[in-house]
Amino acid sequence: MxxxxxxxxxxxxxMDAFAASIGKGASLHKPKFSEALRTGLIFGVIETITPLIGWCLGLLASQVVLEWNHxxxxxxxxxxxxxxxxxxxxGENAEDTQKLQRHGFWLLVTTAIATSLDAMAVGVGLAFLKVNIIETALAIGCATMIMSTLGMMIGRFIGPMLGKRAEILGGLVLIGIGCQILYSHFYF
Known part of the structure; x- marks a missing residue:
C-alpha cells in the first residue's frame, strides 16, 4: 500500500472518532486543549491497537471477527x-447546571473501542495484503488522535450554543454511527 x-x-x-469527539466536546463546559489532547490520545492509542488485533485475528479466524464486530x-x-x-x-436542577469539566477515563475508552471496531475489521482485511501493519496502524492512530483532538475543540464552540441539547446531539451522533456501521455491514 x-x-x-x-x-x-x-x-x-x-471519522467515527471525530464525530464522537465533537459530541464529547460539546457536552463539556469549555474543555481545555489538554482535555482535547487527552481524548485524542485515548482514541488514537485504541485506534492504533485495534487494527493490530484485527490483523492478528485475520491471520487466525477472520470469519468470526467479521461476523460479529458490527x-x-x-x-x-x-x-x-x-x-x-x-x-x-x-430536567435541569442545581446540579445539572454545572457541566462536566472532563469525561471519565473509562467512558472515553469505551467510546473509543466502540468507534474503532471498524479499524479492527480493516486489520483483518490487511492480514491478507502485503502491508506493513505497524506503519499502517500508527498512521491510523495518529490520524485519529489529530481528528479526535480537533473534534473536541470544535465541540467546545458548539456546546455553548446548544446548551443541554449538546448532550442530546452527542447521543444521537453515537447512535447514528452505530446504525451506520450496522447498515453498511448489511448493505455494502
Missing amino acids: NLSATLLLAFGMS WVAFVLLVFLGGRMLIEGFR
Whole structure:
C-alpha cells in the first residue's frame, strides 16, 4: 500500500472518532486543549491497537471477527448514545447546571473501542495484503488522535450554543454511527 492509500485509510478510519469527539466536546463546559489532547490520545492509542488485533485475528479466524464486530460496535454505541440522551433529557436542577469539566477515563475508552471496531475489521482485511501493519496502524492512530483532538475543540464552540441539547446531539451522533456501521455491514 502506498503513502496516499495509507493516509486515506487512516483519515477514513478516524471519522467515527471525530464525530464522537465533537459530541464529547460539546457536552463539556469549555474543555481545555489538554482535555482535547487527552481524548485524542485515548482514541488514537485504541485506534492504533485495534487494527493490530484485527490483523492478528485475520491471520487466525477472520470469519468470526467479521461476523460479529458490527454488532458489538452497534450495541456499545447505542448504549453510550442512549445514556447521553437520557442525561440530556433530564430536567435541569442545581446540579445539572454545572457541566462536566472532563469525561471519565473509562467512558472515553469505551467510546473509543466502540468507534474503532471498524479499524479492527480493516486489520483483518490487511492480514491478507502485503502491508506493513505497524506503519499502517500508527498512521491510523495518529490520524485519529489529530481528528479526535480537533473534534473536541470544535465541540467546545458548539456546546455553548446548544446548551443541554449538546448532550442530546452527542447521543444521537453515537447512535447514528452505530446504525451506520450496522447498515453498511448489511448493505455494502
